Amino acid sequence: MNKQLGFSLVEIMIALLIGLFLLEGILQMFSASQQTYRMQSNLARLQENGRFALDFLARDIRMASYWGCMSSSTGDISGTEGALNGPDSISIQGVFVLIPTGTCGSPVNAVNSCGAVNCYTDLTSTITYTISTPTATVSSPNPNITLYRNTNNVSNPLIEGIQNMQVLYGVDSDGDGSANKYVPANNVANMLQVVSVRISLLVATLDDYLTTQPMVYTYNGVTTTPTDHKIRRVFNTTIALRNHLL
Numbered sequence: 001m002n003k004q005l006g007f008s009l010v011e012i013m014i015a016l017l018i019g020l021f022l023l024e025g026i027l028q029m030f031s032a033s034q035q036t037y038r039m040q041s042n043l044a045r046l047q048e049n050g051r052f053a054l055d056f057l058a059r060d061i062r063m064a065s066y067w068g069c070m071s072s073s074t075g076d077i078s079g080t081e082g083a084l085n086g087p088d089s090i091s092i093q094g095v096f097v098l099i100p101t102g103t104c105g106s107p108v109n110a111v112n113s114c115g116a117v118n119c120y121t122d123l124t125s126t127i128t129y130t131i132s133t134p135t136a137t138v139s140s141p142n143p144n145i146t147l148y149r150n151t152n153n154v155s156n157p158l159i160e161g162i163q164n165m166q167v168l169y170g171v172d173s174d175g176d177g178s179a180n181k182y183v184p185a186n187n188v189a190n191m192l193q194v195v196s197v198r199i200s201l202l203v204a205t206l207d208d209y210l211t212t213q214p215m216v217y218t219y220n221g222v223t224t225t226p227t228d229h230k231i232r233r234v235f236n237t238t239i240a241l242r243n244h245l246l
Contacts, residue, residue, distance in 0.1 A: 042205035043231065046161065050203040050235040053147055053159045057090075058239045060127050060149075061197050064092040065243035077194060077241070079167050079185030085222055087131035088167040088185070090197070094243075096125045127151050131165055144206055163202045163232070166220050170196035170238070177245050195244050201235045 007015075065076035079090045128150040134143040134157060147162035148155055169188050170179025172195040179196050188194060202219045209229045216225050217232045226232075 061239045066094045089130045091128040166200040168198040169194045198238045204230045204232045
């Protein structure tokens, strides 16, 4: 019986070739799993960003023209159309903060107090929603376009990935409490006739190269072929202006 002294060169080469095939399969499985994770994670983040953006907008828009203890106001809602299908902006005025004062004393920010014991003092605010791209920094050289919530001229970045916002205003021209038509801000003659607001958001994933080819999308009646490989979704909602319906 001959003793095994080692492997021949041919046997070693065959073993290495089989190992390379196995290693390639493992690397392909890892790469596919990693891409699937990136895709699912970005889609979940996209859905979350769209839902949160609509929630923030709806909550503030519903508060338009709520003046609490105040007896009168000078305005409640306004908007600006974006140029060339660009993002719109919307501003809401009203009382968004109620501060318990224990006993009503001097008005806060020149706002009338409740005039009773154990009341709340109102703080008026102007909230404006806009869309813009933050300034690039060393830590964030390629920032994503962001939805901003500006309160009393203080700008606060809110949610990333909101690429466009279109706002239509439901005008009640016959006084029955229902919108007869939805028009852009520039076509509203009297904002006091607006009983609802229709918001449309274009939301994109934060990461690029999620698809092998650029994904064509249609938004606001315009079909666009992007230069990136992100995924985009459109979110819509209609919000009633409760204080205009009273």
